[in-house]
Amino acid sequence: MTVSVVQVHSPVSAVVVGRLGHLSLNRPDSINAIDLEMMHAMTETLDAWATDDAVDAVLLDGVGDYGFCAGGDFREILARAAEGMTIGTVFFRDEYRLIAKLAEYPKPVVSIMHGMTMGGGISLAGHASVRVVTDQVRLGQPETGYGFVPDGGATWRLARTPGEIGTYLALNSIDLTAADAVALGFADVIVPSERIGELTAALGDAASPEETVRRFATEAGPSPVLARRDWIDACYSADTVRDILERLWAFANGDEVEGLRAPDSADPDAAANAADAADTLLRLSPTALVATLRSVRAARDGESLRDALERELRLARWFTTQPDLFTGVQALVAQNTDSLHQASVPDWKPADLDDVDLIDIVAAMEMPLRHSVFPRGLGIPEEGADAE
Template sequence: MNSPLSAVIVGRLGHLSLNRPDSINAIDLAMMQAMTETLDTWADDPAVSAVLLDGVGDYGFCAGGDFREILSKAAEGMTIGSVFFRNEYRLIAKLAEYPKPVVSIMHGMTMGGGISLAGHASTRVVTDGVKLGQPETGYGFVPDGGATWRLARTPGELGTYLALNSVDLTAGDAIALGFADVMVPTERIGELTTALEAADDVTAPDEIVRRFASGAGAGAGAGAGAATVLDRRDWIDACYSAGTVEAILERLWAFSNGEEVDGLRAADSSDPDAAANAATAADTLLRLSPTALVATLRSVRAARDGETLREALERELRLARWFTTQPDLFTGVQALVAQNTNTLHQGSVPDWKPADLADVDLTDIIAAMETQLRHSVFPRGLGIPEEATEA
């Protein structure tokens, strides 16, 4: 059986490759442990001056967390929130705070936890064929692993829209919204890797990376293509600035019917298909987990209030652990694993409980976000005691 992680030192470069191509490099516990141990070793190794993080296989960098493993561990009685998510979040923080430069390369499918791994590197590369997204609300979960912190820092209400509607991003979108720094064409990734491995000094790998960007020598977004999500910002800001998911839906319906919302009508939008796109967005929301939608909106809005990444990870851990006790996560993941439904693009919708937004208990969600755990992500770093009311 192959190792879930390839770790080699070539020249002065530590090269980490996610190595589960049959599952699009989905993150499992073994991969997390191997990455953590390797990064700890390389941090103190003078022979390593920078790290490259990529994924094996043509389908994508990383499809996110391995929810097959989560379901399996849950069946064994393991407290998933205390093991899988905590380990993952600590790894993400380690990458974000790493003492040496880290270059990540996102290609093909890069979803959820995959964005969290690569998105906190010091230099983040996307290829022309990348497809990024936060699909969590489609399987009864919430954006996590620092995702709310990143989404809350996008322009206007775009992060709210991306989080709630599980929207896919192009390379241009990713750069414009701060998910990536530069686009390198797929056919030049091999050259880029070789250049990083051959460099005598890779303490400034960003300079090497930008030589391979589309339109060499140009800015970060050069060659990345149009940012399609940004073209919809006016009506997204108007509709998604509402305080609740129900109110967002009401605004989307009104806007799609030609009514004025927050001073904007579809006829005056910079998006020529604004009315149709707003109607599609509303239809999408109706297919997703009501509990996940309410919790996601609350979580993204909370991340705006001056949170650090570490603070966001702590809050996300508390919410993720609560979701492992809720039926929608298991309903959604089972549907996803069985490939019996695609909640975003086909007619079938999982049996969400509750099925209506009006029946979601916001009090429970707020309590979950605010209740400290006995074993947090950074118990000492944030001054959170080891002893608390939750496991």
């Protein structure tokens, strides 16, 4: 087997093994949180491999035991957003271009998600042609917990889960197991953690990456989240976050919601789980919740991934001007935790759902940007094109 080193440096390593381009996120001390340097290094490497006849396929994974990727680098997002709306948009625009590049790559891309895989990490790996999760993976869209919205193509993916599960996941920042990931379309197969090394070695000589991956796959088993679908569909099909909350409270108190009562649910803990879901919503950013519901619902209306990325960029740009993004990220960094669910509630502004201005959110989603993800509609631009 031939091994050639393209680049090995922090924060990304790239090595060609046999006919496989092996691209690894390499910031294990920060659980491979994505920053601009990583995005640009990955983009440069993928561009080179796309036309390299010596590379037949790409493997994307992350270095370290803790996880594939904890999402966007919060500190960099906060610093760039503080510099102003236009500068803050660069981070998201370049991230979305990289995600689109992976989704549309001309060669097979195998992604391996292990351990913590959150937000932008799911977006990087979740649009690959073959998506692997290990039995130890933990996936989630935590954005509403830090005053933001699911992005990087997340709304497009969430809108295509069964029933209202995507709405539930997006609003409540729910963590997913490996079985959930496969059942809900976030991944294709589960490979046991102890066999990932074997899989990686086998892919170096594989003629068909997909067939090779499936040789290592194990049964997914039942999905805990999918088992809650009946009451999730009943409660989260409401048109507003306020109405969703009222349905959750009613259902938890024994009332019938959309023809369903808790004792008749397939989920034996339906009432308690609905009550917990309502309690969680009360802790999260009202602005982020209202915007997230609107964004996920918009992604159902025949959008392509590219359409979703453009809309998400417009909304992300607007959020760089909103206080909740700064408040939420600062709280998350200060607490040195990956979840706000057990922390004190940040000082969201506004603090009440009824005070959120939906008109501003809709306007932000629809306002064209001078610097979009896909300028001129001519495909993914080369690095440095259409710079801010």
